[in-house]
Amino acid sequence: MTKFGSHGLVWSGTFDAEGFRHAVRKNAEAGFDILEIPLLDPFAFDVDAGRAVVEQEGVTVTASLGLSAATDISGDDPDRVAAGERLLLRAVDVVAALGGRYLAGVIYGAMRKHEAPATASGRRNGIEVLRRVADHAQAAGVVLALEVVNRYETNIINTARQGVVYLREIGHDNIRLHLDTYHMNIEESGMFEPFLEAAPMLGYVHIGESHRGYLGTGTVDFDATFRALAHIGYDGPIVFESFSTAIVDPNLSNTLGVWRNLWEDNEDLGRHALAFMRGRHRAVETIAL
Numbered sequence: 001m002t003k004f005g006s007h008g009l010v011w012s013g014t015f016d017a018e019g020f021r022h023a024v025r026k027n028a029e030a031g032f033d034i035l036e037i038p039l040l041d042p043f044a045f046d047v048d049a050g051r052a053v054v055e056q057e058g059v060t061v062t063a064s065l066g067l068s069a070a071t072d073i074s075g076d077d078p079d080r081v082a083a084g085e086r087l088l089l090r091a092v093d094v095v096a097a098l099g100g101r102y103l104a105g106v107i108y109g110a111m112r113k114h115e116a117p118a119t120a121s122g123r124r125n126g127i128e129v130l131r132r133v134a135d136h137a138q139a140a141g142v143v144l145a146l147e148v149v150n151r152y153e154t155n156i157i158n159t160a161r162q163g164v165v166y167l168r169e170i171g172h173d174n175i176r177l178h179l180d181t182y183h184m185n186i187e188e189s190g191m192f193e194p195f196l197e198a199a200p201m202l203g204y205v206h207i208g209e210s211h212r213g214y215l216g217t218g219t220v221d222f223d224a225t226f227r228a229l230a231h232i233g234y235d236g237p238i239v240f241e242s243f244s245t246a247i248v249d250p251n252l253s254n255t256l257g258v259w260r261n262l263w264e265d266n267e268d269l270g271r272h273a274l275a276f277m278r279g280r281h282r283a284v285e286t287i288a289l
């Protein structure tokens, strides 16, 4: 059975014990099976409090993050590369402690606008770190999923095809691809073929609209998206992601350029998103039968 989730920033801008519990409850009330925790600073996350929330509320979590300039593992500054490796190892430990199975997002380099292409040596640094982090994750029962994002957020992988090449280069069976319809809508030539191309490596999917607001009110071709997911028999997490100035995490919101208020009522947004995704998902399943 396909599991649907939502990104934590739909519900809360903070992920201390109180913010986390609030997000978990709202996420469950809206009917989602999974909550994705934005784990940009895993050292600030209170693991004991987090574990208590998970046990009390009975939620399934995943986590995602984007590295910063100070933790860019795909650069040429050894201190930053080492800091990035420490951060990723800690993020894996947090996910494992919460009983989660996936660490996703821009975990292969700094999530920001780069002013130049990645260097060959920087790219190699990132790959070496990822292999070690993937070993550590594998031992902890956590899968890494590298998110393909648009050109303003990485200079490493902007398309599914580049993601496949990159994963082959890394050559680690505990690293999967993470595709996001918002980014695909900017960089890909369509929404069907990239999923087919990524199929054998696809481990995580974000469903986001072109303006990152209500699903179905922008330009993303969700019919093609869900047809492709059904066609390849994708059965991993499908997580709704949306951002508005109504809920702000100063770090993540500023990095992603969330300057517009696309919604106020996150309960309505979440319920709508789940119904929308389930509806498309069922429609293509019915056709496939």
Ligand code: FUD
Pocket: 007, 037, 038, 039, 064, 065, 066, 104, 105, 106, 147, 149, 153, 180, 206, 241, 252, 256
């Ligand atoms: C970034 C993005 C996100 C990000 C994650 C961090 O544009 O799409 O998935 O990596 O939200 O929590």
